[in-house]
Amino acid sequence: MADCTIRVNPNGPYRVTGPATLTDPQGNETVIEEGRGVSLCRCGASTNKPYCDGTHSRIGFAAAEAAVQKSGS
């Protein structure tokens, strides 16, 4: 069985490729079959959360592409 992969798209969504299970706050599960994928909103502006609806392109979303090191650690 393949592993779930999560790809961070530049200035766009997280692309999740199954096998994986997405669980909403009410506990409802959506199964992502092996080899199938969904795009999860990273910009916060989608009207179809948790899924990306392409709004990130229209609003010019610019993401931090790498984690920022904590100072003093």
Ligand code: FES
């Ligand atoms: S990342 Fe695409 S709408 Fe938010």
